[in-house]
Amino acid sequence: MQYWLMKSEPDVYSIDDLRKDKTDHWEGIRNYQARNFIRDEMARGDLAFFYHSSCDEPGITGIMKIHKTAYPDFTAFDPEQKYYDPKSDPDNPRWFMVDVRYVRKLKRNISLKELKLHEPLNDMRLLQRGNRLSIMPVTETEWNYILELE
DNA sequence: GCCAACGTTGGC
């Protein structure tokens, strides 16, 4: 069982959207490192933080569960879609996605600013300078520490 | 809206 952090811009898709939908596919990953995590390492039942990025208060807002393991990201095949990628061939897909299931919102938003204040979290991938990965692993220690802040 | 940091592309 592994832990993850997954970023989404709340204007595009927020924790409240997922709460409404209960389960949804996580589309649009177009970065190889993130894809490899999705395709090779995510297992059903893994837990993930839902992180809001590019917004007033970037931070962790909720928890979700990996509901279905990786399958081809079909939005890459459709020229009408924002995430269309002509280089992803249905017979040899380049991009993948998982289905996630809503678990719960945190009692409060734990902001990026706050996370930075905690020395035990200094090594978090999220906090490394220049980090742009939208999907990254979180250690069990970090996971539990963050939930203690709630 | 700015811009630093990073990933990707493509010419050579």
Next chain:
DNA sequence: GCCAACGTTGGC
């Protein structure tokens, strides 16, 4: 295989 140019991410 190098690296400059370009596009994107995402905090501020």
